[in-house]
Amino acid sequence: MKILTCPVNGPRPIQEFTYGGEVRDMPCPDTSTDTQWADYIFNRTGEPGVRREWWHHGPSGVWFVAERDIIGDNVLKTYLWSARETP
Amino acid sequence: MIRRLPSQPGEWIDRGREIAFEFEGRLLTGAHGDTINSALCANGVRVIGRSFKYHRPRGVYSMAGHDAAGLFTDGERTNMRGDAVALVDGMCLRAVNTFGNVERDRMSITGRFAKLMPVGFYYKAFFRPRWMFPWFESLIRRIAGQGAINSAFPATKSPKDYAWCDVLVVGGGPSGLSAALAAADAGAGVLLVDENARLGGSLAWGATVRKDDEGLVDRVHAHDSIEVRCGTSVAGVYTDHWVALVDADRLTKLRAKAIVFATGAIEQPAVFQNNDLPGVMLASAAQRLVRLYSVKPFDRVVTLTVLEDHNLIWLYETSW
Numbered sequence: 294m295k296i297l298t299c300p301v302n303g304p305r306p307i308q309e310f311t312y313g314g315e316v317r318d319m320p321c322p323d324t325s326t327d328t329q330w331a332d333y334i335f336n337r338t339g340e341p342g343v344r345r346e347w348w349h350h351g352p353s354g355v356w357f358v359a360e361r362d363i364i365g366d367n368v369l370k371t372y373l374w375s376a377r378e379t380p
Numbered sequence: 381m382i383r384r385l386p387s388q389p390g391e392w393i394d395r396g397r398e399i400a401f402e403f404e405g406r407l408l409t410g411a412h413g414d415t416i417n418s419a420l421c422a423n424g425v426r427v428i429g430r431s432f433k434y435h436r437p438r439g440v441y442s443m444a445g446h447d448a449a450g451l452f453t454d455g456e457r458t459n460m461r462g463d464a465v466a467l468v469d470g471m472c473l474r475a476v477n478t479f480g481n482v483e484r485d486r487m488s489i490t491g492r493f494a495k496l497m498p499v500g501f502y503y504k505a506f507f508r509p510r511w512m513f514p515w516f517e518s519l520i521r522r523i524a525g526q527g528a529i530n531s532a533f534p535a536t537k538s539p540k541d542y543a544w545c546d547v548l549v550v551g552g553g554p555s556g557l558s559a560a561l562a563a564a565d566a567g568a569g570v571l572l573v574d575e576n577a578r579l580g581g582s583l584a585w586g587a588t589v590r591k592d593d594e595g596l597v598d599r600v601h602a603h604d605s606i607e608v609r610c611g612t613s614v615a616g617v618y619t620d621h622w623v624a625l626v627d628a629d630r631l632t633k634l635r636a637k638a639i640v641f642a643t644g645a646i647e648q649p650a651v652f653q654n655n656d657l658p659g660v661m662l663a664s665a666a667q668r669l670v671r672l673y674s675v676k677p678f679d680r681v682v683t684l685t686v687l688e689d690h691n692l693i694w695l696y697e698t699s700w
Contacts, residue, residue: 295619296635366619 295366299350300357300373302326313347343369383676384411384422391417392578392672401471404481410467413577415464416452417443417462418673426658427482428462431523435487439658440677443665445575446646451476451526451555456534458527466577466611468626477528487523541632545571545607548623548636550614553581557596563640564605571634572606573625575613581644585664585671650684 295307315337318327341364348359348371360369360378387395397412403420410419417440420428427437429449438449441461450462459476475482533630547563549556552574560572574581579597583589600606612627621639625632647662649655659678663685669675 294622 297348297359298369298371299355300371300376301355302350302353305350309351311349311351313349313356316345325372339370382422383424385670385674385676386618388671388674390580390671391674392584394560399467401467401469401473403473404475406482406568412467414467414673416460416465416467416471416473417450418669418675419467420462421669421675421677422673428658430478430482430485430488430641431656432477432526435477435479435485435523436656437482437485437488438656438662439661440665440669441649441661442647443654443661443668444646453527454594458529464575477525487586525616539630541630543571543625543632543634544636545569545634546637547571547574547640548621548634548638549640549642551581551642551644552579552600552608552610553644554583554590554596554641555644556581556640557583557600559640559642560595561596561603562607564603568605568637570598570603570606571609571636573609573612573614573687574610577611579608579610587667593659622642 296304297310298304299310317333320333322330326334335348343362345362346359346361348354349356355373357371357373359371361367362369391413393411393413395411399410399412399414399419401408401410401419403423403425408419408423408425412424417428421440426439428440429438430436431438431449431452438447440450440462445461445463447461447463450467451459451643452462453460453476456473457472460473474660479486511662527664546568547560547570549560549563549572551572552572556572556574557579560570572579578584579600583593583596601608609625611628615624615626615631617623617639621636621638623634623639625634638650647664649662654660661677663683666677666681669677
């Protein structure tokens with residue numbers, strides 16, 4: 294059984310969490326082309342490596358970001374969206 | 381014939397507490413601390429099981445729970461490993477998958493046709509004519525296998541437990557004991573598990589003990605931050621050090637922060653014709669029989685070795 298560290302509640306068993314998909318930037322719906330929009334809606338990357346993902350801790354309702362290496366299923370770090378490093 | 385030796389230093393049996401049990405209809409006596417196999421050897425039983433398919437006679441081989449044969453049933457539980465399961469008073473045991481009894485298995489007649497039966501021949505031979513296959517299949521299924529399941533087995537509830545530790549050490553031999561002590565001295569809470577009834581591993585049955593290893597077991601038992609669980613095996617290791625510990629009574633779900641595997645070596649068998657016959661055994665099995673259970677494994681012995689092996693020299697020089 295895997296352990297995931299919620300930034301608010303600490304390490305908890307994986308059953309308490311729900312995967313919320315990859316963190317992706319939405320193109321502006323008003324200005325993007327149909328191709329860009331379709332790509333955003335329908336395509337996902339299958340590339341192995343480190344991903345930024347949304348995760349939800351069910352009992353407390355916390356959404357947060359996990360950086361996960363999907364090759365070995367290793368979670369590198371987890372943090373709240375507000376604590377992200379902005380480039 | 382009782383093949384028990386005079387008391388050996390550090391033996392695991394308690395001679396004062398006799399255990400009566402039954403094997404294939406024979407009333408036998410073992411001692412507290414015996415496993416099924418050691419008690420059978422102590423009673424001079426040579427054939428303890430039959431091979432999976434051709435019902436060749438099999439004896440004690442590893443005494444470490446690595447044998448394919450040596451599986452027993454008491455009518456309720458089946459496929460009990462004779463090397464690992466402790467003898468209990470009043471046990472009524474049979475070898476699994478025999479026709480008649482283990483000494484005179486009616487299916488052992490297949491041995492006479494061994495030359496006609498290369499490995500896996502039946503996959504080809506019993507396929508034609510096609511309508512015959514179900515008949516062959518039911519025949520093979522009856523001959524091969526590991527005994528019958530008692531479908532009237534009463535439903536029992538077994539407890540489940542949870543545990544946590546900083547460091548789990550798997551194996552209570554010299555390496556595991558040293559690792560447990562090192563981790564505990566560094567401030568970690570340690571859980572040490574071993575599938576045998578007592579700690580020690582090769583310290584208990586090996587020929588030589590390094591000076592540094594003397595007293596390891598006592599130091600581990602005396603240490604406050606080491607919890608010892610004997611008779612416990614690790615049945616599975618899952619993500620993030622989630623471990624299933626199984627003992628005679630319960631399943632324990634353990635979360636460890638780190639795991640040390642000190643499971644030791646498995647002695648490899650020599651490959652030669654008829655190396656599975658009763659009487660052929662690993663040198664470590666003979667040592668375990670002598671040192672742990674004080675059983676005389678044989679009267680005369682031929683040893684096969686490729687180097688100056690202290691264990692074999694010890695066997696040779698031991699006068700019983």
